Amino acid sequence: MAAFEELVARHRDKIYARAYSMMRNEEEAVDLSQEAWVKGWQRLRQFQGESSFGTWITRIVINLCLDQLRKQKRQRTESIEAMSEESGGVERQMPVVTVNPTAGLERGELRQRIDRALGQLSYEHRTVLVLHEFEEMEYKEIARTMGCSIGTVMSRLFYARRKLAVLLADLKKQDSV
Amino acid sequence: MDYDAQLRLQAFLDGELAEAEASEVTDWLARDREAAALLEELRHTCEALRGIEAGIRLPESREFFWSKVEREIQRLEAPAPKPAPVPLFALLRRCLVPATAVALLIIAGVVLTRPTGPSGLTPAAEIETALADSGAFTYRDYSAGTTLVWLSYPADNEVAEDDETDIVE
Numbered sequence: 001m002a003a004f005e006e007l008v009a010r011h012r013d014k015i016y017a018r019a020y021s022m023m024r025n026e027e028e029a030v031d032l033s034q035e036a037w038v039k040g041w042q043r044l045r046q047f048q049g050e051s052s053f054g055t056w057i058t059r060i061v062i063n064l065c066l067d068q069l070r071k072q073k074r075q076r077t078e079s080i081e082a083m084s085e086e087s088g089g090v091e092r093q094m095p096v097v098t099v100n101p102t103a104g105l106e107r108g109e110l111r112q113r114i115d116r117a118l119g120q121l122s123y124e125h126r127t128v129l130v131l132h133e134f135e136e137m138e139y140k141e142i143a144r145t146m147g148c149s150i151g152t153v154m155s156r157l158f159y160a161r162r163k164l165a166v167l168l169a170d171l172k173k174q175d176s177v
Numbered sequence: 178m179d180y181d182a183q184l185r186l187q188a189f190l191d192g193e194l195a196e197a198e199a200s201e202v203t204d205w206l207a208r209d210r211e212a213a214a215l216l217e218e219l220r221h222t223c224e225a226l227r228g229i230e231a232g233i234r235l236p237e238s239r240e241f242f243w244s245k246v247e248r249e250i251q252r253l254e255a256p257a258p259k260p261a262p263v264p265l266f267a268l269l270r271r272c273l274v275p276a277t278a279v280a281l282l283i284i285a286g287v288v289l290t291r292p293t294g295p296s297g298l299t300p301a302a303e304i305e306t307a308l309a310d311s312g313a314f315t316y317r318d319y320s321a322g323t324t325l326v327w328l329s330y331p332a333d334n335e336v337a338e339d340d341e342t343d344i345v346e
Contacts, residue, residue, distance in 0.1 A: 017233035
């Protein structure tokens with residue numbers, strides 16, 4: 001148990017950060033990261049060492065977050081944003097953001113802006129982005145994790161990136177006014 | 178630029194294209210400024226996100242968080258509490274109470290459904306009252322093989338009729 005406590009101490013921030021990136025809610029992220037550690041202990045014998053322990057425990061928290069997000073989605077109506085994506089792909093009409101909207105920002109401010117922008121994405125778009133950018137998963141791996149096609153992953157990732165660029169540009173504009 | 182071309186550009190950025198296809202996109206990017214601008218925008222977004230999670234910290238102390246995890250693990254691993262042994266008296270009482278209740282119900286059922294006459298006569302005995310003539314009673318005792326008939330004179334209805342006749346007169 002002492003060795004496991006050491007593992008928790010070493011990886012707890014990363015696990016929490018991943019849960020927070022997906023859930024955008026501090027309380028839920030704490031609860032889910034705690035649940036991930038408990039599950040990790042229960043499944044410790046299944047850990048074969050094919051990947052690092054950090055990767056293994058991160059996948060557990062990702063799956064828990066996905067389950068939670070799906071449950072939440074079932075409970076509330078579809079967002080207008082998700083509907084507009086389904087009905088024709090607004091990202092195709094978005095003008096290209098030519099100036100880097102985050103250039104020259106301090107780390108703290110950048111994090112704050114990205115936080116706000118990520119919070120405006122639907123969970124499907126945010127999750128694809130998190131899995132690709134933070135977890136460095138390939139398209140097919142994301143598709144397997146989320147239970148959708150590679151085409152859907154590509155489409156969601158494209159929309160999420162474009163939408164994020166527009167949101168960050170808007171924040172930059174607001175800041176300069 | 179059509180949607181498939183946009184997605185191909187993204188796949189190029191993400192290193193998801195085969196070598197031959199990637200070199201085709203490189204040639205295309207050299208010719209198409211719109212495509213190059215879009216690629217740049219996508220690249221900026223990726224760069225902005227890089228390392229953004231590094232600053233996020235669990236808002237609970239190491240000790241507190243671990244104590245919660247440990248407590249939950251111990252709760253889940255604790256063997257399920259065995260049911261306490263039942264004392265013999267309690268076991269007997271548990272069996273005897275329902276059995277007694279059932280027995281009482283059966284006895285009550287038998288007593289209540291038993292056909293007895295209004296005056297405590299045995300089932301073998303009965304009293305008949307002729308409806309046509311309310312002044313006649315018949316008593317039959319099958320066990321004794323006896324039949325008794327009471328006739329009261331004048332019968333009640335006869336008296337009534339007589340009274341009525343008197344009034345008419």
